[in-house]
Amino acid sequence: MIDVASGGLTAIREALAGALGSTRVSDRPLDRLAYGHDTWPLALKAPGETRWQPDLVAWPGSVEDVVAVVQIAAGAGLPIVPVGGLSGIVGGALAVRGGIALDLLSMNRVLDIDEISGLVRVEAGILGANLEDALAARGLTTGHLPQSIHSSTVGGWIAHRAAGIASTKYGKIETIVRGVRVVLADGSVLETSAVPASANGPMLHTLFFGAEGTLGIVAEATLAVEPLPIERRWVAYGFADDAASRSAASGDPAAAAFLRSLEVVRRVLRRGYRPAIVRAYDPAEAGPLLARAGLDPDATHGTRALLIVGAEGESPLVEAELAAVAREAADANGTDLGPGPAETWSAHRFDTSWLLGAVRGSGSIGDALEVAASWRRLPGVYVAMRAAMREACGPDGAVIAHLSHAYPDGGNLYMIFRTEQGSDRAAIERYPAVVDAALGACLAAGGTVSHHHGIGLGKTRWFEREVGPVGLSVIRRQKAALDPAGILNPGKLGGAA
Amino acid sequence: MRLAAFADELDLCARCHEQCLFSSTVVLATGRHTLAPSRKALLADLLRRGDLAPTGELAEVFELGIGSGVEHEHCLYAGRPAWPDETRFSRAARADLVDLGFPSIAAVEAAARIDATGDPFGLGADPGALIVTGTTLFFTDAATRALAADVGAALRRLVLELEPLAGPLPSTIEPVELPSSAGFEALELGLEAHARRLAGALIDLARRLGIARIVSESPEALVALRELGAGGLSLVHASEWLAAALSAASPAAAPPEVARIAVLHDSARLGRYLGVLDAPRQVLDSIAGVERRELRHSRAGATPSGPTFGFPDADAARAMADRLLDEAVAAGAELIVTSSPYDRRNLTVVAGRAGIDVRDLLEIVAAAHP
Numbered sequence: 015m016i017d018v019a020s021g022g023l024t025a026i027r028e029a030l031a032g033a034l035g036s037t038r039v040s041d042r043p044l045d046r047l048a049y050g051h052d053t054w055p056l057a058l059k060a061p062g063e064t065r066w067q068p069d070l071v072a073w074p075g076s077v078e079d080v081v082a083v084v085q086i087a088a089g090a091g092l093p094i095v096p097v098g099g100l101s102g103i104v105g106g107a108l109a110v111r112g113g114i115a116l117d118l119l120s121m122n123r124v125l126d127i128d129e130i131s132g133l134v135r136v137e138a139g140i141l142g143a144n145l146e147d148a149l150a151a152r153g154l155t156t157g158h159l160p161q162s163i164h165s166s167t168v169g170g171w172i173a174h175r176a177a178g179i180a181s182t183k184y185g186k187i188e189t190i191v192r193g194v195r196v197v198l199a200d201g202s203v204l205e206t207s208a209v210p211a212s213a214n215g216p217m218l219h220t221l222f223f224g225a226e227g228t229l230g231i232v233a234e235a236t237l238a239v240e241p242l243p244i245e246r247r248w249v250a251y252g253f254a255d256d257a258a259s260r261s262a263a264s265g266d267p268a269a270a271a272f273l274r275s276l277e278v279v280r281r282v283l284r285r286g287y288r289p290a291i292v293r294a295y296d297p298a299e300a301g302p303l304l305a306r307a308g309l310d311p312d313a314t315h316g317t318r319a320l321l322i323v324g325a326e327g328e329s330p331l332v333e334a335e336l337a338a339v340a341r342e343a344a345d346a347n348g349t350d351l352g353p354g355p356a357e358t359w360s361a362h363r364f365d366t367s368w369l370l371g372a373v374r375g376s377g378s379i380g381d382a383l384e385v386a387a388s389w390r391r392l393p394g395v396y397v398a399m400r401a402a403m404r405e406a407c408g409p410d411g412a413v414i415a416h417l418s419h420a421y422p423d424g425g426n427l428y429m430i431f432r433t434e435q436g437s438d439r440a441a442i443e444r445y446p447a448v449v450d451a452a453l454g455a456c457l458a459a460g461g462t463v464s465h466h467h468g469i470g471l472g473k474t475r476w477f478e479r480e481v482g483p484v485g486l487s488v489i490r491r492q493k494a495a496l497d498p499a500g501i502l503n504p505g506k507l508g509g510a511a
Numbered sequence: 512m513r514l515a516a517f518a519d520e521l522d523l524c525a526r527c528h529e530q531c532l533f534s535s536t537v538v539l540a541t542g543r544h545t546l547a548p549s550r551k552a553l554l555a556d557l558l559r560r561g562d563l564a565p566t567g568e569l570a571e572v573f574e575l576g577i578g579s580g581v582e583h584e585h586c587l588y589a590g591r592p593a594w595p596d597e598t599r600f601s602r603a604a605r606a607d608l609v610d611l612g613f614p615s616i617a618a619v620e621a622a623a624r625i626d627a628t629g630d631p632f633g634l635g636a637d638p639g640a641l642i643v644t645g646t647t648l649f650f651t652d653a654a655t656r657a658l659a660a661d662v663g664a665a666l667r668r669l670v671l672e673l674e675p676l677a678g679p680l681p682s683t684i685e686p687v688e689l690p691s692s693a694g695f696e697a698l699e700l701g702l703e704a705h706a707r708r709l710a711g712a713l714i715d716l717a718r719r720l721g722i723a724r725i726v727s728e729s730p731e732a733l734v735a736l737r738e739l740g741a742g743g744l745s746l747v748h749a750s751e752w753l754a755a756a757l758s759a760a761s762p763a764a765a766p767p768e769v770a771r772i773a774v775l776h777d778s779a780r781l782g783r784y785l786g787v788l789d790a791p792r793q794v795l796d797s798i799a800g801v802e803r804r805e806l807r808h809s810r811a812g813a814t815p816s817g818p819t820f821g822f823p824d825a826d827a828a829r830a831m832a833d834r835l836l837d838e839a840v841a842a843g844a845e846l847i848v849t850s851s852p853y854d855r856r857n858l859t860v861v862a863g864r865a866g867i868d869v870r871d872l873l874e875i876v877a878a879a880h881p
Contacts, residue, residue: 042568043568044554044569047554048553049545061526061553062553097544099529100529101528101532117542118542119538120541120542122542141533143534144533144539164529365587370526
């Protein structure tokens with residue numbers, strides 16, 4: 015183990031400089047400061063915060079460089095926190111015990127595009143937008159298009175099991191990734207076969223999905239790619255309150271129309287259709303979106319909830335999917351709003367200024383909690399979380415919600431809150447209370463506390479509650495076997511800090 | 512502090528979802544998140560608020576910027592009040608750091624050369640770099656003379672050919688009064704007093720000569736004059752002048768060395784900061800035999816070619832140019848046409864590996880109008 019007080023870090027830095035080159039490692043204060051925060055609301059709320067700073071920053075340029083860093087760190091017992099775009103919003107890339115921030119952004123090459131098989135092999139530090147740009151030049155896409163695509167990396171997506179806006183068609187990242195190359199805590203390199211299917215024992219690469227860098231450092235990945243869609247068409251439907259849906263929503267009038275829109279999504283998915291983009295908004299979130307599109311409830315037969323669907327691919331497929339949506343929406347008394355609201359959403363889909371405003375504002379804070387549940391439980395999760403969050407936010411709070419990822423057996427919910435507490439200190443203190451109320455209600459109603467943001471620092475307690483003591487034991491035994499010294503991203507996924 | 516004027520921008524940028532990161536040329540070239548706009552905004556904001564002491568290390572961070580504006584183009588807050596621009600707030604930070612006693616090494620060296628010769632390259636004034644035609648002053652900046660002398664020569668030849676009233680400066684102008692640089696490099700390095708002095712000398716000369724517009728081949732010179740105050744003079748890039756001058760001329764035929772598949776690289780200063788996007792295309796399209804293709808990222812979204820003056824990391828600079836060169840290769844280019852001396856320099860350093868020629872637009876036009 016290194017003795018930091020006696021200058022051990024200097025020796026580590028020099029060893030890293032010897033392996034990577036002197037410009038590829040830093041212990042300088044400004045570099046440490048830069049890597050001391052990501053986009054977790056509590057980190058954004060306190061710019062310049064020093065408690066999550068690493069001791070060193072290393073910029074490897076190859077798998078061999080990553081191996082060298084791991085071997086040096088392992089020899090010294092120094093933590094390593096793998097870092098991608100620092101776009102995570104749960105604090106997954108924050109150093110809780112110092113150590114080395116291993117920034118993979120230099121490892122950003124497209125290594126191979128296999129157009130015959132539909133596969134792309136990349137270094138894990140490539141940013142999503144740069145990957146899609148390279149693929150688009152060849153008429154291809156991964157179909158993985160998260161809102162963070164301009165600032166998140168392939169490695170980061172794998173680390174927290176990301177989802178893109180078109181996940182209903184293309185799947186989450188764990189269904190897109192075919193193989194990985196991972197540097198383990200002892201410096202050995204695991205490379206899994208990138209094959210369409212296999213029964214050669216357990217699926218080793220899946221071990222690292224959602225592991226947040228605690229079991230190994232994903233250095234390369236092979237992803238499935240699809241042809242760029244020939245056609246994409248949008249539709250939108252509005253849903254008003256009615257007596258039947260009010261009953262289903264436990265008398266909550268705000269929930270009633272939204273739950274009907276969810277039911278339309280369920281029916282479409284259960285019939286086997288997979289439109290790429292499916293988004294259903296509750297009244298609190300639908301209102302501003304409709305206003306932005308130039309619509310108001312009076313002009314839309316009292317629309318309170320909004321359903322947006324984007325279908326893409328070959329024309330017959332698009333036609334069939336949109337026809338199915340139209341049938342189900344009509345059966346649920348939905349009003350055809352044309353493509354306008356969907357096109358408006360698409361044009362502004364990277365606009366996260368509302369949420370950032372909630373974090374930046376003096377005395378305010380907010381977050382977007384993404385949960386998931388089966389169709390049978392999803393309405394209950396929404397009603398319970400909304401009620402719990404509204405109460406925890408207080409009278410000056412707001413809770414809005416939408417579904418943005420749908421599956422044959424269920425969907426996610428984005429439960430977004432903003433609360434005003436009079437001072438930043440009060441807001442920071444209120445934040446965990448709102449999150450606790452929300453995730454507690456989610457678990458009680460049968461949901462999972464994270465659909466695609468991961469656990470990080472923000473959801474640790476609820477992660478442990480959801481997986482339970484046996485699940486936690488399995489995870490900890492995996493960790494002990496692969497990283498006995500606990501150097502890989504300590505303090506995450508139930509690991510010791 | 513100059514950064515005080517950027518308080519709202521810095522707050523927006525420092526606490527952001529960094530949707531410009533994918534375009535951040537310096538970050539992609541170095542892998543260093545420290546150099547991302549959001550982190551620079553954080554450091555600048557901490558400096559502004561007195562929560563961070565000025566240091567040489569801080570000066571080095573702000574030295575590692577290319578001022579291309581591409582992140583600004585992709586900013587989440589584009590078009591809104593307090594739309595952050597790293598180019599501008601980094602420039603302010605560098606100027607504040609100079610005032611606080613922490614100039615970059617490049618700034619120290621440039622200041623000495625400006626004091627000695629009137630420009631950061633140490634060239635000194637050249638009477639041939641200034642041509643008067645009625646109420647227009649054609650000005651070849653020192654950067655062009657230092658980095659792409661052939662471009663300056665091409666401009667001079669074209670002016671003399673296309674402007675009947677073209678003539679040298681009046682003999683009443685003393686050599687010591689001749690400007691050499693418009694001050695862009697000094698402005699970028701945080702040497703604001705030097706920059707104002709250089710730009711002021713050029714503007715004063717223009718006023719004495721009754722000039723109404725200044726035409727330059729250097730978009731950087733024009734940006735500096737605009738930022739530092741052009742005194743009501745019209746600022747025109749050489750491509751705009753050529754587009755107008757050639758509109759009535761007979762179509763020119765490209766000689767063999769330029770009759771090729773060409774891509775036009777949009778200079779950051781010319782495209783994003785001066786908004787001149789069509790004129791270079793119009794000029795290039797007027798030359799028969801040049802097959803112009805668009806780069807994958809062009810116009811306001813163009814990939815930067817690399818740094819301007821005083822960037823200390825040669826490897827990163829090469830990596831930036833390589834990225835743009837890859838786009839040119841993908842477009843099937845045989846020739847990259849630039850419209851800034853810095854772009855021409857940056858791309859010339861790497862283009863050999865792809866067997867692609869790099870020429871300024873003025874060189875192409877001059878070759879087509881022998």
